[in-house]
Amino acid sequence: MRLSSRGEYALRALICLGSDGGRLVSISEIAEKTLVPINYLEQLLLQLKRNGYVQSKRGVHGGYKLSRSANDIVIGEVIRNLEGPLAPMGCVSITSYESCPLEAGCMLKPLWALVRDTVAELLDHTTLKDLLDGKVYSNQ
Known part of the structure; x- marks a missing residue:
């Protein structure tokens, strides 16, 4: 799993x-609170909208x-949609297997399989809430 700034910043925007209790939040306010540049944030919010996590209103x-x-x-779903498979190596990826x-x-x-399973377990059992x-x- 490679978590880039895209995944990190998208999660910051969702948080x-x-x-904000369901009110509409301007992109400039999101940028200020998350410290993400507006141009990059626009791209992320568009992708989050396409994936059904956010909605927008113009004006x-x-x-x-x-x-x-x-x-x-679910955080695991968000990360997979933005970053791709959670497996650290292609040979243990369930969705994007690569032979070696x-x-x-x-x-x-x-x-690598244990790392994949541990990360997936954590992210798939963690919601934005x-x-x-x-x-x-924690499963402990």
Whole structure:
């Protein structure tokens, strides 16, 4: 899994929108609160809109807001939609498998599979509401 600034900044924007009680938030206010440049934020919000996480309204009193409940936005889904597979290596990816000539006897493959499963478990059991409430999933 490679988390780029795109994933990080998109999650910041979702947290910002989720903490504003459903009101429309201007892009300049989101940029100010998240420290994300407006030009980059516009691209991210468009992608989040296409993926069904946010909705927008144009005009003087326009802005962005969540299109779903924060409890229905799963962080693992958001990251996969923005960044791609969670697997650290292609040979253990469930959705984007890539073969490797060393795979048959590879002693690292079980480690990469465990990393994939652990990350997926955490992200797939964490919602935006959990983040807003300061609760991060733990199976312990």
